[in-house]
Amino acid sequence: MPSSLLWAVDVHGRVYSLSTAGQYWELCKDESLQFKRLAAVKQCCWGIACDHQIYVYVHSSEVPIHYQEETYENQRWNPVDGFSDRLLPSDRWQWSDVTGLIHQPLNEFKLASPQWEWESDWYVDENIGGEPTEKGGWTYAIDFPATYTKDKRWNSCVRRRRWIRYRRYNACDMWAKIPLQETGPLPDPFNDIAVGGWEITDEPLGHLSVWAVTVQGKVFYRENINDQNPEGSIWTEIQTPGEVVQITCGPGDLLCAVLWEGQLIVRDGINRENPKGSSWKIVEPPNSENGLVQVSVGVNVLWAITRDRRRGRNPRLNGNALCPPFCMNFALVSFKCTSSEVWFRRGVCSENPVGTGWICMNIEMVMVNVGLNDQVWGIGYEDRNIYFRHGVTPTEYSGKAWKIIVASREHDRASRTGSATSLASAGCFFGDEVRLPSQVSISSEVDFSSEMDKLAKKTENILETIGERASCPHASGDGDGDVASSPDIEKKCADVANVFETIPLMGASSEKWVQPVAEPSVSQAPYLTDQGGPLQDGAELIIAHSISNTMSSDPAETSSVSSVGTYPFGIEEHYVSDERPLWAWLSGGGCEVEAHTQLNWFTAQSGQPFSQLSFSMPISCTQQTVWRKQIIHQLTERSKRELEDFKHYEQAVEQSVWIKKGAMQWWRDGKPYKWIDVRVALEQFTGNDGKRDGIFFIYYTFNDEKKYLHVFSNEITILVPIANETKHSFAIYTPERTKQRWPIRLATTTEQEMYDWLAVLSLACCDSRDLHGPPSNQALWSVTCKGDIFVSEPTPNLEAAQHPLPSDQLYWRQIGGHLRIIESNSQGIVWGIGYDHTAWVYTGGYGGGFFQGLASSTDNIYTQADVMCVYIYENQRWNPVTGYSSRGLPTDRYMWSDASGLQECTKAHTKPPPQWTWVSDWYIDFNAPGGTDREGWQYAADFPASYHGYKTIKDFVRRRRWARKCKIVTTGPWFEVGPVALRDISLIPCVSQKADDASALWAISSKGDVLCRLGITKQNALGLSWLHIGTDQPFASVSIGGYYQVWAIARDGAAFYRGSVSPQNPTGDCWYHIPPPSKQKLIQVSVGQTSVYTVDENGNLWFRQGISPSYPQGSCWQHVSTNVRKVSVGPLDQVWIVADKVQGSHSLSCGTVCHRMGVQPREPIGSGWDYGIGGGWDHITIRANSMETSHNPVSMASDNAPMNLPNQDGTVGDNSRGNLIVSEQQELNGHAVNC
């Protein structure tokens, strides 16, 4: 997960942020202003400065914020002038918007604020619905308003053209003032601000609801904030039942405010159509005499602070009390009287924003703030520390305990020149001071430190004895060391425990600690390593922090006992309290913390910051250091020396046959088709040549007769997990089974069992094919429709002109992770895109996921998360009495169903796929293909039919799609690229093998921006940064082929060629519009060495004819095939696709990998298909395979003719490995068949 920020303001009004990956508060880059309130979300932070004006701080992104202004020039024909700007009186304006209703001449467009600047001058758009227009961009129609075409006809009386101009937002990474309003009611100075509401709608992209409260208690809503317009347009006043003191807004539709009188008001009626909501509901505070002063909401939680219980006070002071730049002294004094209890509101959710009841949290805080994932932070009432609520999960929104964030400030660290001691003491100060008057705490520390000295000596002794023990392990003489040693060490450690235990007890006697001291557990772990104890347990806290002090003198050893002895404990007394930040306000609205997130906030740190590490991908193990190479070389030499001449010697330990047995269910091959119970056994043995081999047996009974089925492990081409909620099953394919489209299907009782077997079988297959370690640079990668990732090693004869290797013989092994798209090139660079549009780069590892131990590398496997939607449909039929209702005809589908209507899917009973967990509630999906009406309905004449997003008189049925997000957390050799979300990527397939040469990568962002990645090399597959390439409309697909030919597909279905792209000019100069095949909308493009192939939305595969160096755009589209979902064209111009449907001898498969046969330089279209693995495949890339056929294997390495074309460096493939594999594989297959 990329890091995100927690924002806070100290009592001097200085703004700091703390990264989830960091350990230090960093002062805001723009220090020019003091602030009193902040409201942050991921992409920006809104704040109220000490001038009571509102500012926004937008984080810079690699894709610039730019806004397309457009206006239309309208003309009418008359016999005298021809087309002219003299229109009829009833006509629209000469310059208007698209509807013709608003007058907007070119020169009246003004920049909205000083933060914007024009990117270019006005120009004419020469594109209508993917088709290029004549020069000048005019589109013709009979009259306004009507359908416009690019062709001028005899009856074309009017014409119009579209002018475009871009403006760019220039105020990223700084506080940009929201301009004062020139029209409408001018809001007073502001007092509070809230940002949220991005989950209400994704139309327009990046919608945010910003709410502000003025000093006079009025509430305003900022209109039109989205990604392209980060500052919004105007303030609209929202009526309230009383004067408001504070406001809060959740990510979804929760919006609450606090009235001066102390009641809570909750906004009702916020939805997609009306983000401002419609009315207020009043909620009474926990008890009537102590009203609320501050409140914060998330998606499903509401936290609040009440007015001081003991004293009561004028609530109007609150605004100032938290406004330190003005009244620093006063604020400090008034801390006492703003004392506030923290309350949690039970049962708050979108359906019931009012909640059910209050729970008192028994802690006093100045304010609380709810961030992403309903995590909560607060500022302590007395100590002004920031507390994080630990243990907030979807099952326990109220969390478990408060933990103090003890991260120190960046400039503190700098000014102390990394002095470990002072920092450490700061950490101790924060830890110990909790709720203790300072005098007492010092006195206890004196005792404490002397006690710690004793402790230190004691632990040292213990360590010494452990050391002694370690250095004379054979003292017992009989070799039975574990009996003697373990209890001994355990006893010593128990001693340590006792020492620790005495300290808090002492403390407790001098203080009035209420909490009993927890009994240290027998295991040493908790009290030696836990550094941030929960607040409730004061005793534990003091131990934890005193240890963390000592630890911090040695950053690498945070959990060692031994360093206790070396640390001078008296140092706490020298502490100057001035250095500690006192916090005034915070906002976690942009801070992504989940239950499993590791935070470094709770321990005081010293020395170098480690946080940097998490931002760069570690160098993969493929980068060999000298000593490593030396070791590997010596080991090889050793084996030669010690084994070569002695192979005939007997092995001391015999390798026996190894058998794994189990019980499973098997889907019968013949009728009756059903699951039957079977016994299975995998027998593995080591051949005389030292090679492992295996046979997998399935024993079953048929008609009381015992039978069996067997597969050789070297015959298996793939093992596919088929996860569904009813059966934990997997499929085994062999070439024969692939032809039949009828794999062996087996099911286990538990999921764990299935993954165990998959791992064991997969290892057996790899062993028998001698496949170990990471895939080669030339590997083929594919992704199933479940997001599982498979990789296959190509062989030199895979692309042979004569007798190529049948694609059903490729062996595919699984790699951990979850992706939708994967792209690679022959340098071994691989990128993927998850279902949630996150981009991932391959780390060079293997395994992950369910692969454990040896089937997996360790140092380059990372956690990978992905989010996707599960969809169900609500179906209704019209009847004359009630209109549309859920009462269907008896023949109708289920009223809640899947897309096909065949399966009943209700909200309550639909489960996420195995290993996935729900992360949202059900919501109506307004983005269903085909469009929807305002309530999300799609209409049709009858089920099943084609649906449209509007109601006509012939429509008797309707449906709407409900979506629910679910999430998987797995592991794999993938490193997150971040932060731009992507929908397509393409790597240049063939480049020189020089390690420092850059590989070109082009991508389409999820918003449709075209991006080019800079600085990708073999050594740094992650690259450096994105470069944005301007387009006039969103794009959908991109591909970069040989000679830096870049082709892209726009969302309107047209193709574009990018001119003049080269290593020197990585972004090229301009787009050439290439019309799609007639009446077709293209959706995907793939460019090989010279071949350009596209796929349209009806599954047609097209080849671009007439491409030549002088005319790279080509001349026309040639139809190649139907039934195609995706195409991948490689560096040899080889063509592979994922086909929609393929008929096998036993069954039909959807989503099948196919290989184009007969592709030759003179015949780039080829002649037919060869069918590979499937169905259920979603994506394939063969763009890394530049391995050429050769009749002479010796010349393989140098044989790379097609790559040696002018101005292109040759590619030397990693052929040796592939070579090896093919010969073995064929041999083994032959062997298998003979058996």
Next chain:
Amino acid sequence: MTDDRDVLRDVWFGRIPTCFTLSQDEITEREAEPYYLLLPRVSYLMLVTDKAKKHFQKVMRQEDVGEMWFEYEGVPLKWHYPIGLLFDLHASNTALPWNIIVHFKNFPESELLHCLTKDAVEAHFMSCIKEADALKHKSQVINEMQKKDHKQLWMGLQNDKFDQFWAINRKLMEYPTEEGGFRYIPFRIYQPLNERPFIQKLFRPISSEGHPHNLGDLLKEMFPAAVTPEDMEKQYQVVIHGIEPMLETPVQWLSEHLSYPDNFLHISIIPLPRD
């Protein structure tokens, strides 16, 4: 492309061609042929010499068979040292195969521990693993393991099952990433013909300044003579698993990849013959 896994594999599958010869002192009924075996470097003599034992017992009278022990060039071989270590320590730089003399009587009580069954080897092996984990993780990892995991480690070693052994052993090789290594490196430094059995002290993989310690750092502290100054002639070979890793090799990496199955880095320091 070589992965660190391949190093583990190479280490595990190291074999020493060995020729067992029955001692001249033994009384035999007929002449005993030498017996040839490939001994796994990572295993123990008592685990892999059943075949040799059977071979020699065939030519001996039952009453003459005492506890078996081995000798190489006059040195009794300690069964509780891994075979690779014994070879590196006593027989490196000699011609292969390794000639071991087998004895069935005159057990050298003062120099060897008795080993009547394989249980003794197991007990010794497990105690080494436990000691190593006490150094690496304060015993946390080994204590969290179940009995069957311990058994799997032992069975993996006994049956020469690399996968079986490493499936468990990898847990013992893990460490918190933020700490950058183990607490202490379990290592032992041996010298041939030395009174002291070996050198073992506490040594951290990371220096107090946060730099990873390398093999040179370790030797400088434990056995300075083994680190040859630039202008001097090399006096000692530093051998692990029959190879001489560069002194720049980080000890943490060595501990993870070149430790014996007992989780200790057994380092032999062999004086070079002066010419």
